Amino acid sequence: MVVRFSKSPNHEIAKSRNVLVLYNIEVPPESSVAEVEEPSKAAPSSARRIPHWLSRLRSYAILDPLIFFYTLILGSASLAASFADPTGAKQHAIAYVSGFNAADPAQVSVQWLVHGRAAEEEIQGDRAFHISGGYQTFLDLLTDDLASRQVPIHLNTKVQRVRWNTGQVEIGVVSGKSEATFSAPRAVITFPLGVLQSAAQEAGINFDPQLPAEKLRALEKLAMGKVVRVTLCFRRRIWEDITAQEKTLAGMSFLFSDDKLFPTWWTQMPDPVPMITGWAPAASAENLRGMSEGRIVQKAIETLSSLLGLEQSLVQSELVGAYFHDWDLDPFSQGAYSYVKAGGEGCQRTLGAPVDSTLFFAGEATDVSGHNGTVHGAIASGKRAAQEILALR
Numbered sequence: 001m002v003v004r005f006s007k008s009p010n011h012e013i014a015k016s017r018n019v020l021v022l023y024n025i026e027v028p029p030e031s032s033v034a035e036v037e038e039p040s041k042a043a044p045s046s047a048r049r050i051p052h053w054l055s056r057l058r059s060y061a062i063l064d065p066l067i068f069f070y071t072l073i074l075g076s077a078s079l080a081a082s083f084a085d086p087t088g089a090k091q092h093a094i095a096y097v098s099g100f101n102a103a104d105p106a107q108v109s110v111q112w113l114v115h116g117r118a119a120e121e122e123i124q125g126d127r128a129f130h131i132s133g134g135y136q137t138f139l140d141l142l143t144d145d146l147a148s149r150q151v152p153i154h155l156n157t158k159v160q161r162v163r164w165n166t167g168q169v170e171i172g173v174v175s176g177k178s179e180a181t182f183s184a185p186r187a188v189i190t191f192p193l194g195v196l197q198s199a200a201q202e203a204g205i206n207f208d209p210q211l212p213a214e215k216l217r218a219l220e221k222l223a224m225g226k227v228v229r230v231t232l233c234f235r236r237r238i239w240e241d242i243t244a245q246e247k248t249l250a251g252m253s254f255l256f257s258d259d260k261l262f263p264t265w266w267t268q269m270p271d272p273v274p275m276i277t278g279w280a281p282a283a284s285a286e287n288l289r290g291m292s293e294g295r296i297v298q299k300a301i302e303t304l305s306s307l308l309g310l311e312q313s314l315v316q317s318e319l320v321g322a323y324f325h326d327w328d329l330d331p332f333s334q335g336a337y338s339y340v341k342a343g344g345e346g347c348q349r350t351l352g353a354p355v356d357s358t359l360f361f362a363g364e365a366t367d368v369s370g371h372n373g374t375v376h377g378a379i380a381s382g383k384r385a386a387q388e389i390l391a392l393r
């Protein structure tokens, strides 16, 4: 079962008046999603104010009809009803922005979302891909390439200080109990946005001198989304035999709900392994704040049991392991991935611009092609920074 956004309005909900109207609109400048006006049945003209990507959200319902109806059967009535409600676009938008971008709908820029959706359309962003063998396969490619060029990699080495002036950079690091300094005429800075924001507030890495004022202003207009993730590993695929609409959930890829803690779940399909991941983005991650890891795992088990309609004791008895991560609390990321706040368009370019031909910047938050918050966006930004340095020769 392939989960993807539909490009064609081939479902009766997608054929409704609002969806078609919503494709022809202008994007209100400097708006957050929460500020965008909701279209109404009575006043179709107001629908013109909704950006076209909001209409795509309706395709949630056609992602996978089985899961959609399953959600309905399980009692997520408000979510299911909102799919059928032609005026529910804003609610979908808020759910989508929270779930996919892990962003605060009251802050996220609509312009940025539109830019991102357009970029995704160009690269089949409506399809879900897994790297066979996981991301380690990709990391192995990069490390092998660096090894073949005799480029050393220093793992478990924390940068504490970046001292720089034109044509000279000194990076002060600590590794275990030993400290060291690396010097070079230029450096590419690839700290995550959250780490750079701490540095700007003089709470983390010490930049000496501090980053230029325009970069500090850009950092204020960007934000890190919040995500908590729990992966549950079972003896068997406990959802496999559950039936809805005369089909089983054996091929289930995603499970969407309106649960306040873990609204989204996904399996490893097409690999039929007994593992399922619960995703707590944005406000859901906030709702888990302050709970211990054990309590959060317990909440994940409770949610999954309830969504699948299974006894909690059965789910618990089949569990062999649980893995948890909160990216917001991780000092090396300080958030999951970046988004642009309303009015912050263009800030990624400012953040990514070189300083004095000495400091160069890469990382997903500096991507300007519409792919920030992604691995491919991060890679593209690294290539861009490398080209900037090569162009100095």
Ligand SMILES: Cc1cc2nc3c(=O)[nH]c(=O)nc-3n(C[C@H](O)[C@H](O)[C@H](O)COP(=O)(O)OP(=O)(O)OC[C@H]3O[C@@H](n4cnc5c(N)ncnc54)[C@H](O)[C@@H]3O)c2cc1C
Pocket: 157, 158, 159, 160, 190, 191, 192, 195, 205, 227, 229, 327, 331, 332, 333, 335, 336, 337, 362, 363, 364, 365, 372, 373, 374, 375, 376, 378
């Ligand atoms: C839960 C989750 C799910 C995601 N899912 C997807 C997905 O399905 N598809 C997709 O394309 N993208 C996904 N992303 C986004 C993707 O992972 C990021 O956009 C990408 O990894 C960013 O790469 P980066 O190099 O900019 O930053 P990072 O990968 O964060 O690399 C920055 C590095 O800097 C290191 N660092 C931080 N501080 C210091 C310090 N003081 N000293 C030394 N090193 C330091 C960190 O340890 C880290 O290794 C996901 C992200 C998260 C959190």
